[in-house]
Amino acid sequence: MKKNNFHGPLPAQLANLHRVKYIQLSFNGFYGEIPSWFGSFPKLQYLSLRHNNFTGEIPADMFEGLPRLQVLYLAKDGLSGKIPMSLFKCKELQDISLANNKLEGILPKEIKNLTMLRTLQLHNNLIEGIIPRQIGDLLNLEILNLSTNLFRGHLPPTIGNLTHLRIIRLSNNSVAGHLPVTLGNLRDLQVLDLAYNDFSGTLSSSDINFLSSLANCNDLRFLGFGGNPLVTGYLPASIGNLSVSLQYFYVSGCNIGGSIPGEIGNLTNLVILDLSRNNLVGSIPTTFTRLKHIQRLHMSSNFLRGPLQIDIGNWNVAEHLDFSRNQLSGTIPDNVCDRNNNLRYLALSDNQLEGILPLSLINCSELVALNVAGNHLSDTFPHWLGMLPKLRVLILRSNKFHGSIQDSNATSSFSKLQMLDLSLLRGSV
Known part of the structure; x- marks a missing residue:
């Protein structure tokens, strides 16, 4: 009964389905608290209530009577409170997603009981405390997502035991300590995101x-520790x-x-x-x-x-290039847009660039924003940029542009321009 636009509290008649093995009620409009009678389905293997409008806490004893449960999806349900300890008695669990709720408390050491677990997704909650070292006992774990919580302490070195891990996401926490070299043991790793924490190291x-x-x-494929x-x-x-x-x-x-x-x-x-x-x-x-x-x-x-000596024109699919706020010198490469028709954003501001704007920019038919402010460019006002059909932002301030802003050529219309910054120009316009 997925995506059926059902609304209201869950009907109590469902409590009579004692032999049910599969419950899929996700992506509906159910609201109210999750009823405790969900714990009365001893044969239940799959339970998905994600993407509804529930409120309140997960019933403390909900998982006492679910010994066969293998899959639990309660993501994005508006749930609060702590993760029930009864969950860690469901030793056949393979996939857990409680993400995008308001769950708090800690991730207890009893997580070690779930030795068949393949996926643990708790991101976007308010869970705090340390990541327990017992997480290293989950030898079948493939996906671990604890991002955007309140975890602190160190990343336990036991995580290097989880040789089947493919995805680790821990961003936006307060995890500290050295970036662990034991992560190199994870030969199947595809995604490692440790960004926005308190990690240290040289x-x-x-x-x-x-x-x-x-x-x-x-x-x-993905490495982030910014x-x-x-x-x-x-x-x-x-x-x-x-x-x-x-x-x-x-x-x-x-x-x-x-x-x-x-x-x-x-x-x-x-x-x-x-x-x-x-x-x-x-x-x-x-x-x-x-x-x-x-x-x-x-x-x-x-x-x-130094100068930009890279062949930017060789990047056929580049969309967003930002070299701003450096000390780059020389001229903007002539071929910046020779073959690139995908460039949408080019920022070269606050450098020491000289010369003129390269005419190859006229080939950037997808260009939306060009920022060359704060350089030493010396050129007539680039009316020809007005032929770029999608240009909305043009920032030329603090350069040496000169000449008339108006142009008699009707094709140079800047028809989509929303922001033009010509302040602090050192030429006459």
Whole structure:
């Protein structure tokens, strides 16, 4: 009875279905409290009530009479209170999702009883305390999502025992301690998201290094540990040994310094690379040109110097490029948009760039926002940008543009423009 637009409290007549094995009532409009008679189905194996409008707590004794339960989905139901201890008596459980509620309390050590568990999804709740070391007893676990809670303490090293883990999401908590090298034991790992916590540690070229250890994870697609300002050091050359399958790499908002190793160009399947808000110095390696699948590149708020010597025009699918708030010099590459018809956002603001706006920008038919503020560009007002059919934001302030803003050419109409910033120009307009 999924997605049937049912409303109201759950009918009490359901309590008479003592032999039922499968209950699917998700994506409806049921409301009120979850009735305790759900615990009277001794043969029940599958229970899904997710995406309804329930309120209140999960009944404390609800799971006492569900010894055969294998799948429990109560996500996005408006539930509050603690996770009932009776849940940890359901030793045949394989999949649990209690995500997107208002559950509080702790994740108890009794989690170790659920040795058949494959999926544990508790994200977007108010669960606090430490992640119990007994979680390392769940040897069949494949997906662990504890993100956006109030967890603190250290990530237990026993998590390295869970060799079947494919997905770990712990972002937006207060978990501290060193980034654990034991995660490198998880050869099947595909997603590792540790962003926005209190992790610490020094990245370096040491053989015993968090990043180096992940070279064992041949299927890794997503790696994020940004938003951990206590992570310091520099990106080692061994970053190039990460799996070529890596597509998403988020390291923004740490305190990583040093230069960017050219070996990062070995990660040729990267789709999103975010190194913003660090202390990176030196030039952007020319090996970035190899990243032909890149769609979003965030390099802002570092101390990067020198000219842009990467062949941006070689990135056929790039949509969002942000090099702002650095110390880049030289000119904007002439071929910035030679072959790229997907570019929507280009930010080069607050650098030391000179010269003119490259005419190849006229090829960026999807361009929505162009920000080159705070440079040393010297050019006539670029009327020709008005031919870009989707341009909404044009920020040219604090440069040396000059000449008339108005243009007699009717094709240069800026028909979609919503924001134009010409403040603090040093030329006459």
